Amino acid sequence: MAQLLSKRKRPPREEKALKAENKLEDGVFDRNTLLALNKLMQAGHFSTLDFPIAKGKEANIYCATTEEGNNVAVKIYRIDTSNFIRMHEYLHGDPRFLHVKKNRFDVVLAWTKKEFSNLKEFYWNGVAVPQPIAFNRNIVVMEFLGKGGLPFPTLEQVGTARPQDDFNFLLDEIKKIYQLGFVHSDISQYNIVVTDGGLKILDCAQAVMLAHPRSEEFLNRDVSNLVKFFQKYKVKCDLDESLAYIKDGKPVKKGLEALV
Ligand SMILES: Nc1ncnc2c1ncn2[C@@H]1O[C@H](COP(=O)(O)OP(=O)(O)OP(=O)(O)O)[C@@H](O)[C@H]1O
Ligand SMILES: [Mg+2]
Numbered sequence: 001m002a003q004l005l006s007k008r009k010r011p012p013r014e015e016k017a018l019k020a021e022n023k024l025e026d027g028v029f030d031r032n033t034l035l036a037l038n039k040l041m042q043a044g045h046f047s048t049l050d051f052p053i054a055k056g057k058e059a060n061i062y063c064a065t066t067e068e069g070n071n072v073a074v075k076i077y078r079i080d081t082s083n084f085i086r087m088h089e090y091l092h093g094d095p096r097f098l099h100v101k102k103n104r105f106d107v108v109l110a111w112t113k114k115e116f117s118n119l120k121e122f123y124w125n126g127v128a129v130p131q132p133i134a135f136n137r138n139i140v141v142m143e144f145l146g147k148g149g150l151p152f153p154t155l156e157q158v159g160t161a162r163p164q165d166d167f168n169f170l171l172d173e174i175k176k177i178y179q180l181g182f183v184h185s186d187i188s189q190y191n192i193v194v195t196d197g198g199l200k201i202l203d204c205a206q207a208v209m210l211a212h213p214r215s216e217e218f219l220n221r222d223v224s225n226l227v228k229f230f231q232k233y234k235v236k237c238d239l240d241e242s243l244a245y246i247k248d249g250k251p252v253k254k255g256l257e258a259l260v
Helices: 001-008 013-021 031-042 083-087 104-123 164-179 215-231 241-245
Strands: 050-054 061-065 071-077 132-136 139-143 190-196 198-201
Touching: 013 190, 031 132, 031 139, 071 104, 083 104, 104 132, 104 139, 164 198, 164 215, 164 241, 215 241
Parallel strands: none
Antiparallel strands: 050 061, 061 071, 071 139, 132 139, 190 198
16 A cells, blocks of 8 residues: 555656656746736736846846837746745735635735735835836746846945935835735835936735734834934934824825735
């Protein structure tokens, strides 16, 4: 019986061939991701995928070019090496993702959809995030924050020349997000880009709705990251005061409209 089971478990020859065909290039380009890229290209969102810009914890980011010669950013989530258990924790209490099964594939796909959906909600309500363009499977296409193919630097890389203004601006952006019914949950100098049109906030996949059981804790963490960073520049900022400022005023929405 044991032998029979082990024999049955062995993948048939054609499946082995399929596995080889699915071999990952750069940790992201399995066959289905290539098909999804192709669909996005067929839909006209870009015509060439040019070069990698960055490799984050969960995704690889590429610069791509449209037929008109404009750059867009293509963020491809890695299915095989993403920390889907951690990701799943940020889906709690989110009416958009109530029935996501706790397996690697479903969680990464929900995460991709969540980043796109959050970007849409934030961007179209005037928050300083890259403009979302499209998504498919584990890929998000968005506005490229850079010039001549070079991405703009992060706040961590170049620091700030106008600390008080930048702090006030970012607090206002966090407040806008909060009043839309969300907490970004990954605010730090590493996820803020210094563009020639001002600061922009990246990495919106982790943003949770206020209904998330830990949304208050995430808000505290976001604001204290900001306060710690700007205190190095001698900005007068206080965690409690900043939190009170963010929460002051009527919420614009409850965040439930943010459906893809
Ligand atoms: N729209 C964009 N335009 C230009 N560069 C971008 C864009 N999005 C991301 N990047 C670049 O890729 C880097 C990583 O992006 P992002 O933070 O969204 O991915 P991540 O996988 O969550 O990374 P990490 O785990 O490091 O936070 C950024 O620091 C930035 O340099
Ligand atoms: Mg990041």
